[in-house]
Amino acid sequence: MDYSFVPSDAELLALGGWDARSARVLVAAFNENDGIAVVDTNGDGVLVEFEEFGRDAEGRMRPGESTGSGELMLRYDDRGLYRAAGRIADSGPSVIHVEAQDLNVTAVEGGWWAWVRG
Numbered sequence: 001m002d003y004s005f006v007p008s009d010a011e012l013l014a015l016g017g018w019d020a021r022s023a024r025v026l027v028a029a030f031n032e033n034d035g036i037a038v039v040d041t042n043g044d045g046v047l048v049e050f051e052e053f054g055r056d057a058e059g060r061m062r063p064g065e066s067t068g069s070g071e072l073m074l075r076y077d078d079r080g081l082y083r084a085a086g087r088i089a090d091s092g093p094s095v096i097h098v099e100a101q102d103l104n105v106t107a108v109e110g111g112w113w114a115w116v117r118g
Contacts, residue, residue: 006030016051029114085114
């Protein structure tokens, strides 16, 4: 099974049930099984959601939890932090320090970044 597929912004919006006429993906990160996207749900830059994704038993990407707007979203499993997204002041490469762990991220316009454990 090929797990290298990373959904396009249009596919992510469709998977998450967002209206592509107004919503836009600000940033997304994926590994072979999991992903997270920061979605501006109505295009105004104010109402932002963190949308999680995971593969089902057949290898198809499926939406998971959608978390309300904020500046930081963290998810943990039995091995520690596995998914995170947030916002910083500037765009570009940065190191985000989260609970004794350094995450190398690249923030896009607006300072949004996303990270998924490899």
